[in-house]
Structures are given as C-alpha cells and as structure tokens.
Amino acid sequence: MPETALRVAVVGAGAAGTLTAAQLLRRSAALRVDLEVRLIDPAATTGRGVAYATDSVHHLLNVPAAWMSAYPDVPGDFTDWLDRRAPGVHTGAHHVPRALYGEYLAGVLADAEAGPGPGRLRRIHERVVGVRRTDGGVTPTPTPTPTLTLTLGSGEPLRADAAVLALGNFPPGEAWVPPALHGSPRYLSDPWAPGALAALPREGAALLVGTGLTMVDIALTLGRAGRTVRAVSRHGLLPLPHAESALPTAPPPSLDPGADIHQIRRALLSHVSACRRTYGNWRVGIDSLRPVTAEIWQRLPVTDRARFLRQYQSLWNVHRHRIPPACARALREGMDAGRIRVTPGEVADAVPVEDSVMVRFRDGRTLRVGAVVNCTGPQEDVRRLDDPLVTGLLTSGLAAPDPTGLGFRVAPCGRLHPPADSPPAPLWTLGALRRGALLETSAIPEIRTQAHDIATTVLTTLTATLRRWNA
Ligand SMILES: Cc1cc2nc3c(=O)[nH]c(=O)nc-3n(C[C@H](O)[C@H](O)[C@H](O)COP(=O)(O)OP(=O)(O)OC[C@H]3O[C@@H](n4cnc5c(N)ncnc54)[C@H](O)[C@@H]3O)c2cc1C
Structure with a gap:
C-alpha cells in the first residue's frame, strides 16, 4: 500500500x-x-x-x-x-x-x-x-x-x-442486583451472551427482571422450552404491538420552539389523539415523531432531559419500541395459559438456596425461582x-x-x-x-x-x- x-x-x-x-x-x-x-x-x-x-x-x-x-x-x-x-x-x-x-x-x-x-x-x-x-x-x-x-x-x-x-x-447494568446473586450459576447477568440461556439450570420458574423488548424475547424463548416465566419491572408495562397491517404516515407536529417539557408533552399527546381520530390508530402519531425526535430532544435543557428519562421514558418506550404482532400473540397465549406472568415489582433481595433462589420484593412479597435473568436492557x-x-x-x-x-x-x-x-x-x-x-x-x-x-x-x-x- x-x-x-x-x-x-x-x-x-x-x-x-x-x-x-x-x-x-x-x-x-x-x-x-x-x-x-x-x-x-x-x-x-x-x-x-x-x-x-x-x-x-x-x-x-x-x-x-x-x-x-x-x-x-x-x-x-x-x-x-x-x-x-x-x-x-x-x-x-x-x-x-x-x-x-x-x-x-x-x-x-x-x-x-x-x-x-x-x-x-x-x-x-x-x-x-x-x-x-x-x-x-x-x-x-x-x-x-x-x-x-x-x-x-x-x-x-x-x-x-x-x-x-x-x-x-x-451488557445490562447491575446496580439492582443483590450481592448474593453475583457469581451464582442461577443468575444470568447478560441474556445475550452466546450460549448463556442454554446454560441456566433447568428446574423451577425463571424470574426475568425488566419487562421490555429483551424480556419479551427471553420469555418466549424460555416459554417454548416449557419453562414458567415471571417478569417484573417497577412499572410492569409491556411493549405494545405493531399494527397488523401497514399504516398511513402523518406529518410531524409543529411545536413552539420555546416550549418547555410540560408544553411539549401536552402538544405531543394532543397530536397523537388527533392522529388516532384522523387515521384510526394512535401508532400513526407516534411514528410521525421519528424525524423530529432528535430535534425536540436537543431543544430541552439537560434538567428536562433528565426528567424525561426519570418520568416518561418507560411510557415512551412501550409506545415507540413495539413488538411484532406475532410476538404479542405468543406473549398473550403464554399469559392466558399462566406460563408467563408479568407484574410490577422491584427486587429488594435475592439469595441462592440449594436448588433455587429466594427473591424478596420491595412490597414484601417473596418468590422462589430456579433462575434470575437480568433483562433490564443495555447499560447506557x-x-x-x-x-x-x-x-x-x-x-x-x-x-x-x-x-x-x-x-x-x-x-x-x-x-x-x-x-x-x-x-x-x-x-x-x-x-x-x-x-x-x-x-x-x-x-x-x-x-x-x-x-x-x-x-x-x-x-x-x-x-x-x-x-x-x-x-
Ligand atoms: C435483541 C435486539 C433486537 C433488535 N431488533 C431490532 C430491529 O428489529 N430493528 C432495528 O432497527 N433495531 C433493532 N435492534 C436495535 C439494534 O441495537 C440495532 O439494530 C443494531 O443491531 C445495533 O448495532 P450496533 O452495531 O450499534 O451494536 P451491536 O449489535 O451491539 O454491535 C456492536 C459490536 O461491537 C463490538 N465491540 C464492542 N466493543 C468492542 C471493542 N472494544 N473492540 C472491538 N469490537 C467491539 C461487539 O463485539 C459487537 O459485535 C435490536 C436490538 C436488540 C438488542
């Protein structure tokens, strides 16, 4: 050269x-x-x-x-x-x-x-x-x-x-992980690591911590292998499904350049409602934001960006990052059959005991499971x-x-x-x-x-x- x-x-x-x-x-x-x-x-x-x-x-x-x-x-x-x-x-x-x-x-x-x-x-x-x-x-x-x-x-x-x-x-963040879980073969810190899921002990239900896109993939994979799945997150919200067929596109809303986060939130909600009325589907309104999302984000002062991440991100994610209709149907079937259960919950403690892990939630509930999987999404x-x-x-x-x-x-x-x-x-x-x-x-x-x-x-x-x- x-x-x-x-x-x-x-x-x-x-x-x-x-x-x-x-x-x-x-x-x-x-x-x-x-x-x-x-x-x-x-x-x-x-x-x-x-x-x-x-x-x-x-x-x-x-x-x-x-x-x-x-x-x-x-x-x-x-x-x-x-x-x-x-x-x-x-x-x-x-x-x-x-x-x-x-x-x-x-x-x-x-x-x-x-x-x-x-x-x-x-x-x-x-x-x-x-x-x-x-x-x-x-x-x-x-x-x-x-x-x-x-x-x-x-x-x-x-x-x-x-x-x-x-x-x-x-790999996912681990700030929530109780110390006793670290190093346990019953705890999976990164479900995307090659071969990691297959290496989990097979007996008992699996507790998935996080209820977003990663959880859906992992719950369906474990469910197909005949395993019972419990999934928790602070809010317990699940990603919403995409529409069954292609949707029309709508223009993005025009926003007042001086709007603060509360005014932007109100304007976006009314834009999505207007799209639902006009096109018969709220997804059209959410999808129309794609070309202007970065611009809206960059207008916000850092304190408002931090507020969005704290208060609104979960709600945004479930509407914006949706799952294919086939996955939503499989998830629903699993939930109806009792194989998959999704609830709000925050892990307070988890201790491996003999052939299982004893989990205690912040609201005082306890659960005995065969494995705990970190589905909280990538550390950003x-x-x-x-x-x-x-x-x-x-x-x-x-x-x-x-x-x-x-x-x-x-x-x-x-x-x-x-x-x-x-x-x-x-x-x-x-x-x-x-x-x-x-x-x-x-x-x-x-x-x-x-x-x-x-x-x-x-x-x-x-x-x-x-x-x-x-x-
Ligand atoms: C399960 C899953 C499903 C998804 N599905 C979709 C979808 O359907 N549609 C969509 O648009 N997006 C989807 N996404 C979003 C996805 O993040 C992007 O589509 C895309 O795969 C991201 O690619 P990337 O190269 O940025 O990251 P990655 O796929 O994470 O690749 C990063 C690469 O960098 C390498 N690397 C990291 N550090 C180093 C280093 N120090 N030295 C050398 N190499 C290094 C890693 O080995 C890895 O191969 C999905 C994401 C996930 C996790």
Whole structure:
C-alpha cells in the first residue's frame, strides 16, 4: 500500500460498524481515495452484533422489513434482497427473522468490498482495549503520520488516521442486583451472551427482571422450552404491538420552539389523539415523531432531559419500541395459559438456596425461582461501564460523557467532543453511544443515516488533510 493510503479503523462489526465500513468503501470510489478500512471485532461474523446473531426463526425484527434498508437513499434495498432470496415470500410489511437481516448486512459489506473503488477491507478479529493520539494533539496533522494508535487485546498496536467507534449495546447494568446473586450459576447477568440461556439450570420458574423488548424475547424463548416465566419491572408495562397491517404516515407536529417539557408533552399527546381520530390508530402519531425526535430532544435543557428519562421514558418506550404482532400473540397465549406472568415489582433481595433462589420484593412479597435473568436492557451510562476502551477514552480526555451520562458528548456529525479546551481527535461514533445527544439512535433507520454521514465526513476531513500534505 502506498504511504499516503488512508487508514480508517472501524471498531465493532455489528450493524453500525458494518454499515460504516460499507459506506466508507462506497464513498472511497466516489471520492477516488486510496483507503484501507480496518474493521475490528472479536466476533467471527460480520454484521450480526447482538441483535442479528440469533439463529432462532422466532426472533423477529421489531419493525417491518420496509424500514430496514441498509441505505437511507435506497429504501427498497432490503425488501429487494428478500425478494431475490425467496421470491414472493415476504412483503415490506412483514416482520422477518432477525437472522435473515444479519445475512443481508454481511452481503451489503461483501458487495461494497467487491465494488469498483480503490478502498480495501481488512478484518481484524480482536477487541480494541485502548486508543491514544500519536500526533501530539495537533489537528489537522502537519505531517503524514498517523494520528491514532489503537491497542488490540493481544497487545499489538494498530495505527489509523481516524477511528469510528461502533461499540453498540453494552451488557445490562447491575446496580439492582443483590450481592448474593453475583457469581451464582442461577443468575444470568447478560441474556445475550452466546450460549448463556442454554446454560441456566433447568428446574423451577425463571424470574426475568425488566419487562421490555429483551424480556419479551427471553420469555418466549424460555416459554417454548416449557419453562414458567415471571417478569417484573417497577412499572410492569409491556411493549405494545405493531399494527397488523401497514399504516398511513402523518406529518410531524409543529411545536413552539420555546416550549418547555410540560408544553411539549401536552402538544405531543394532543397530536397523537388527533392522529388516532384522523387515521384510526394512535401508532400513526407516534411514528410521525421519528424525524423530529432528535430535534425536540436537543431543544430541552439537560434538567428536562433528565426528567424525561426519570418520568416518561418507560411510557415512551412501550409506545415507540413495539413488538411484532406475532410476538404479542405468543406473549398473550403464554399469559392466558399462566406460563408467563408479568407484574410490577422491584427486587429488594435475592439469595441462592440449594436448588433455587429466594427473591424478596420491595412490597414484601417473596418468590422462589430456579433462575434470575437480568433483562433490564443495555447499560447506557458510560460513567458506569466496566470497559477498558470506554474508560480509557474518558480518563485520557479523548472523550467526555454526555451531560445525561448516556453515551459520549458528540458534535452533530458524531465526532467525539473532548472536555473543554482539548482539540478533538479524529474519533467518531454512532449508534447507542450517541443516545444522550439524540435520544433515539440505536435502530437501523437512525444508524444507516449516521453511517452514511460519518463516512462522508471522515473521508472529507482526511482528504482535506492529505491535500495539505501534498501541497
Ligand atoms: C435483541 C435486539 C433486537 C433488535 N431488533 C431490532 C430491529 O428489529 N430493528 C432495528 O432497527 N433495531 C433493532 N435492534 C436495535 C439494534 O441495537 C440495532 O439494530 C443494531 O443491531 C445495533 O448495532 P450496533 O452495531 O450499534 O451494536 P451491536 O449489535 O451491539 O454491535 C456492536 C459490536 O461491537 C463490538 N465491540 C464492542 N466493543 C468492542 C471493542 N472494544 N473492540 C472491538 N469490537 C467491539 C461487539 O463485539 C459487537 O459485535 C435490536 C436490538 C436488540 C438488542
């Protein structure tokens, strides 16, 4: 490779990293940039990450296929792929198995790799455990030396002109976990860890803590294996189902720019009611908010964002992050048959005893179960993560937490915003690590746009630097 080839490290090869790598390769063709994309992830597969690694046909996409194209400018790309793979089997309104989507994403990257551009892809199956600047903190760099050195789990250094952090969802937080449960074979801290569910002791009911999307998947998986499931969360709310058929779309509401959180809440409720009256379904109103959610979020002062997360997030989640109708039916059947029971409840204590776990709730109830599964969803507060890369970025000053704690502080283009006065490093992020800035950021419709925009920004920034070197 000539000395002037640009090296962009993409850390994480889930959906976000895979789409970023594909977009970088495609953009390198358009911009005629000599580029090596280094896609780094310990996982053996590409494009699957946590969500699409499952091989169960019962694990369905939470949104209809028509919303899941890899490319913001080619909305039919996924449905066309489905049709080529199995003509006439799926429509855009179907919730198809997530495993199929993982296959599609791997194909998207393979196509970009085989494309006409000068860009090359190098896959590195390792974890990145650290990043440091090696240009003395000067941006843009005055000489063609790499500006970042990544440290791989093996200890190997890897140089890069820029890096995109696509680290995705971290394991669930454990602040609620009673000390006696830690280390018990009857407690599962991360239900998405490969093989973890299968390793749970089989006898007795399972208590799932959390009643969101993760709980639904895990309850249905355990229920199919003949296991009784109890699920609790503070509110006991379940994700609502998607409509059985495609819905019309409505324009988003126009909001007074000076509105505070209470006025916004009232305006949104009346918008959803108006949509229910006009279109016969409240979901139309919720879905119409998607293009303006980040803008509304960014208008709120940090105190109101914190208030939203404390008071309204659960209600928002059950309406916004819905489940496929087939999953809702299976859940209802399980509940009607008494195999699945969902109630409000907060674990106060849990102690493993011989062949079970004795759980005590804050309201004084007790329950004996065979296993406890943490379904509280990914830990999103970067200050609480036990991850060497994230912790290192925070302590070295290359990154700062968002004021809400949810992910990193970022510029609108996703570039990491270091603490005040430090020059930004050539580090970008997308997906869950931008939650504090955007609120809704971890589903494909958001991720594909971020991947497209980051690829353009990174290459434009680096080629401008290259031009200066060559001038
Ligand atoms: C069960 C589930 C179902 C979902 N269903 C849908 C759906 O139907 N539709 C939808 O739009 N969204 C869905 N989502 C949202 C989902 O978060 C996104 O669609 C997408 O999968 C997120 O991809 P990601 O790459 O950001 O994260 P992840 O899938 O979490 O991938 C992150 C990758 O980064 C790697 N990594 C992390 N740290 C390092 C490191 N230090 N070094 C190297 N590699 C690292 C990990 O190994 C992992 O492979 C679902 C999420 C879950 C959990």
